[in-house]
Amino acid sequence: MKLKQVTHSRSGDKGNISNVSVIVYRMEDYEKVKKQVTAEKVKDYFHEIVKGDVVRYELPKIGALNFVMQNALGGGVTKSLTLDRHGKSLSSALMDMEIDMEADVDDSNY
Numbered sequence: 001m002k003l004k005q006v007t008h009s010r011s012g013d014k015g016n017i018s019n020v021s022v023i024v025y026r027m028e029d030y031e032k033v034k035k036q037v038t039a040e041k042v043k044d045y046f047h048e049i050v051k052g053d054v055v056r057y058e059l060p061k062i063g064a065l066n067f068v069m070q071n072a073l074g075g076g077v078t079k080s081l082t083l084d085r086h087g088k089s090l091s092s093a094l095m096d097m098e099i100d101m102e103a104d105v106d107d108s109n110y
Contacts, residue, residue, distance in 0.1 A: 006029045007033060009094060010023070029101070037099065042094065045094065
């Protein structure tokens, strides 16, 4: 299924850094989303756009993951020739990531 079926998102940017939050609709889905939507998978998903590191921050009390993507906006608003220089559409693009909500969660890894 698409990530957007169980989450919504928010995004922001500063310079050449994009910030995308993924927030579950239902808290019971948080662990499965957390297991599948890793920094590595997000970096791979945006491999054509994100040229720097991706760091994931976990916010379990609100059921959210925040991804900070370095070197993600073609140099930033004043340098980039891309259509979306602010990176606002990256949150919408991430919502199309495929995940498996039927996957078992191994609680021993948390």
